[in-house]
Amino acid sequence: MDVNILNGLTAVSGVSGVSDITGVTAIKDPSSVAPPNNSVFETLLQSARTMVAETNYYQNAAEEAELKYAMGLMTNTHELQVAQQKANLSLQYTVAVRNAVIDAYKEIMQINF
Numbered sequence: 001m002d003v004n005i006l007n008g009l010t011a012v013s014g015v016s017g018v019s020d021i022t023g024v025t026a027i028k029d030p031s032s033v034a035p036p037n038n039s040v041f042e043t044l045l046q047s048a049r050t051m052v053a054e055t056n057y058y059q060n061a062a063e064e065a066e067l068k069y070a071m072g073l074m075t076n077t078h079e080l081q082v083a084q085q086k087a088n089l090s091l092q093y094t095v096a097v098r099n100a101v102i103d104a105y106k107e108i109m110q111i112n113f
Helices: 003-007 038-071 077-109
Strands: 017-019 025-027
Touching: 038 077
Parallel strands: none
Antiparallel strands: 017 025
């Protein structure tokens, strides 16, 4: 591997290390690395909850717009389509993130210790 490429690499935040002869920061002692902080998992979990809540909100807003249009309370088809498209995109994004998390979980479970 080219040494010039390695010289631009730096340590991940929160990981202490020393530089070897290539200039790459490496972990010196695994016990010197701080244990993982639970706030990272809590933040990830809260983000997932927020994403699901937003998806639910957009789905409900689209259903409400459909009902208003069906009852004649809303005559603008553009607003209806925008609400439906927001709900659709939000659902697609949530499903894509869920699938990525499940794939990552499956890969982690296949690791042999």
